Amino acid sequence: MDNCERRAFIKQAFKYVSFAGFITIAGCGDGGKANNPQPIPETNAITSNDPCDITALTEQDIKHRNALGYAEETPILDQTCDNCKLYIPENDNKKCGTCTLFKGPVAIGGYCTYWADKAV
Numbered sequence: 001m002d003n004c005e006r007r008a009f010i011k012q013a014f015k016y017v018s019f020a021g022f023i024t025i026a027g028c029g030d031g032g033k034a035n036n037p038q039p040i041p042e043t044n045a046i047t048s049n050d051p052c053d054i055t056a057l058t059e060q061d062i063k064h065r066n067a068l069g070y071a072e073e074t075p076i077l078d079q080t081c082d083n084c085k086l087y088i089p090e091n092d093n094k095k096c097g098t099c100t101l102f103k104g105p106v107a108i109g110g111y112c113t114y115w116a117d118k119a120v
């Protein structure tokens, strides 16, 4: 083997080693995800410390609330969720409770078209 053949052999050997190294690097680890984080899928399982948070409700739940005319602030000052017969107060929560008509929190100052006087 003369110098030219040896040089060609070494060049060829480096090509194989480089290619094998590339395959090894490309095939290990997390495939580059650490540098390219994937978006977190949206779910209804997101929770919040805010007791009035409605982000866990489905689109259907929201439609149902809206169909009953629910508003977080009453347009009629003496008719609020707090003095409605259908209101269920939450233990320590002064801002929101729940309603027997639909899912999710309702504000104590809220209102819907099904308001029923608690005093009657």
Ligand code: SF4
Pocket (backbone or CB within 6 Å): 070, 080, 081, 082, 084, 085, 086, 087, 088, 098, 099, 100, 101, 106, 110, 111, 112, 113, 114, 115, 116
């Ligand atoms: Fe509030 Fe309407 Fe439920 Fe009464 S029925 S608690 S007004 S959302």
